Amino acid sequence: MRFPPEFKVVRDQEKCTKCKRCTIECTFEVHGYDKKKKRMVANDENCVACQRCVFTCPTKALVIERRPPTFSDHPTWTEWIRRDIMTQAKTGSVILASMGNEKPYQSLFDSIVIDACQVTNPAIDPLREPMELRTYLGRKPEKIEIENDALKTEIAPNLKLETPIMIAHMSYGAISLEVHKALATAAKEQGTMMGSGEGGLHKELYPFADHIIVQVASGRFGVHEEYLKIAAGMEIKIGQGAKPGIGGHLPGPKITEPISETRMIPVGTDALSPAPHHDIYSIEDLSRLIYALKEATRYKKPVFVKIAAVNNSAPIATGIIRAGADAVVLDGFRAGTGAAPQVIRDNLGIPIEAAIAAVDQRLREEGIRHWGSIIASGSIRTSADVAKAIALGADAVYIGTAALIALGCTVCKKCYTGKCTWGIATQVPKLRKRLDPEKGAKAVSNLIQAWNHELKEILGALGINSVESLRGNRERLRGVGLSQPDLDVLGILPAGK
Amino acid sequence: MCGLGGILNRRGKRISGKEIIAVANAMEPRYDGRGGGFAAYGIYPKYKDYFALHVFLDDEEARKKTEEYLKERVEIKKDEEVPTRNIKEIPRQHITWRYFVDAPEKFKEEDYIVETVMHINDCIEGAYVASSGKNMGVFKATGMPCNVARLFKVEDYKAYCWVSHGRFPTNTPGWWGGAHPFNILDWSVVHNGEISSYGTNRRYLETHGYKCRLLTDTEVVAYLFDLLVRKQGLSVETTAIALTPPFWKHIDRMPEEKRKIYAALRMTYAPAMLNGPFGIIVANRNMMIGLNDRIKLRPLIAAENGDFTYIASEEAAIREVCPKPEKIWAPKAGSPVIARLNEV
């Protein structure tokens, strides 16, 4: 017995020329040709609504519709809960999911509004006045000493970004080489950074290495001396927002030749990223790894540490900064993933907004805010989210899903199948070809450029001409419909006050 | 919109308050009468080694409490009411008292006085310390500068450095303490415009132990100078770079060593950067500084004549007292005018 399908493929038989293009485009085996009836037919049950066939049908004969809920309504036992239970009853397995948290928790970003200037504190016109987005990530000194016109204070290595928007870590293996290339090209073009993800760096990305932060995760895939040395910076991944406390698992069939080479593991074996690093069971251990990386790169590069946003983020983050990290990356509970147990993805962790506010505040209280930067990631959807994250206290953000959407991802949430019809989350050569790295780079670059423009508009409206005057400027945020405890955590006033 | 004025005699020659009053009056259309004030350096030569506390007191009760507290904390050399005249334009909100005090020897005197001032402002109801530097004082109230001057008989004082402010307030309601100049110890600040980076600056100061109580832009400017110059030992020139740094575009084009310094300052003092349209005059016992924002959205004019340096929001204000200065110029955006005592 199977479930009633979620979607319905509607084909305009008049327009359909039976070219069979859809049978090629769809990787979920939905479309077929019925020889007897002499027309195209569809197996609705398999459709994931990725829209590939709709976009590519030459005569625009296809529409995908959502089927009305087929179950009797119940507020507690939603259709999805019932479906999951039935699936698990049948399989006895953990439900796997892709992309970010799907539960309708209140969005804090959407409950925060940004101030604007009128007359007395005039707005600045971003079109005609210079507006600066340049951001440095890393440790800053407490103060500057100058002697005989020369700088006496030593400045720790910082990453220089021309925008506070970076591209998130997504591993080669979870996504294709073409995607990695597109993202790296865009990062370079926009003067920002891209995260390598935990799957190592393909040789073809080496020319972009000065715009890449390489990740060192528990599996240490593809981590070697050259990988560390060519990169702009390093990032130790302790956890990720989509699956805090959970490791990763790239199935053997996805370990193709080039991936095996990059990850430095044999073809066809599972790539298992353990939950904790085998060598990190305490903050001292983390410090040891931070300094091992700094030593190996002769203290020329910053080392970031990424954690999932959890209740205790504030003390953890201060520990991380005190342990020697140059930045702490906070990954919120809405962060995307290629594959995670659904129960983890949807229920663990805390909102990124709260984590930024708590960490920024705690670092300030301890007087060590300048020791390290704060990078926010996980569900940064718009330039407004970027601005709000920065005003709450972040130095920069990572965007993952948004960058993939720029590349054509329709968020069908089937990344874990490896059958991504858009050629993104796949290693199948003929699917990979669907994504042109150059066009992709342009699209991601455009997205960042557009957000940069919008950020400048926001800065202008706030009457400031440099992003550093937005950082931590919670004075310019207000909450709408938030409870007092929420407002307190975010450190903002309610609207109208 | 507000109007700023400043006069410094670089040889330390003291001049009557009449001049600064004339400067302030020349910019009358810039004010709306909800705040005016003057800071004067060199007015108490007899007690020049004592911190002069100008305190606004709501009533006798507040005065008693303040005095009790001061007696516990410091040595009071002398105290008296600040002479005033009755004028109908400014109804009296407070009695203004001045105390000449000294910190007990074992303490770091400046920090100790700051603590004392903060305690009075914070914990003694109906008392507010308007200024606390040595050999100086702030006279301010809710009214036009010309009337504030009459109220406090400003023309009777002689100072080598004068700063004036007339206010057109838009954010904080007018009360005497909220008028400018804002003062802490030696630093006095007057300001025109808006520091839109206020929230960022304030949180930066809070991590360094400052408590911003007045919630005004001027307060953060004063504390930033105190932190960078007094506590961190930056030169005033370097402080000006930290507060209104050049654009990255210009830093990127500098010669290597200079670029390194400027980049380091910008990175380090990013949260101290003053952003928004503003012109400010900052003074202490040794100097007077004029500074405006990085893209010059508020006016500021400077002039020199003999031993005098003038800074004002309008050229006409300077010409009112010095019709033909040897040099008169509009300082560039973000570039400070620094005039020092004994530098002629």
Next chain:
Amino acid sequence: MIMDAKGLHYKALNKLIEDAINNSAKKIKITNVNGQRYIGGGIKGNVEIEIHGTPGDDLGSFMDGPTITVYNDAQDGIGNTMNSGKIIVHGDARDIVGHSMRGGKIFVNGDVGYRVGIHMKEYKENFPVIIAAGSAGDFLGEYMAGGRIVVLGMKDSDSEIVGDWIATGIHGGMIYIRGKVEEHKLGVAAKIAEFSQEDRKYLRNLLKEFCKTFGYNVKKILDAEFTKITPMTHRPYGKMYTE
């Protein structure tokens, strides 16, 4: 007709001027001016006003026809939204000279400040011109939509002839700078165009009256390198927005 502005509030002074014009005064000399605002604000006709002293902000704003001569420095905002007429300043003029000016001329014998000629525009027979013998600050000709700005840089050899971010958002009109301008100083939407013989001729004409006013030699002024700055397009931000 002579007026003494000493101690007069701007309202009183401007009323005196208005009355004089209504009584068909053709020449008005005002002495002891210091800081009075809006002198010549919104006046019409062909009256000539001479100012001795330092006039206040917004001199000649919305003015339509008259000529104002200032024998000293002028403050911020001269010729704000002026329609026609002439303002002559023998000293320096400060920021936002000729804001949104639609026609007429502003001649300054000294330096000019920031945002000079911001959003000035031409319309039908109205054609605004700003000429400064000295240097200009940042944001010269911001949002410029028409007319001509000429900066001659002849006063102080130390300071730069023109500041940064020249002609950001320019979409009409033209700027001539006497001297070389580095490419990086141009704002978005501005470009350096070739300074041709045509331009030289045009400039000779444009400068004649200016030179006569301040006693310069046109030939000498023109005997130098010039940079011509023009808009790249009439729609500088056309691509910035999308639906």
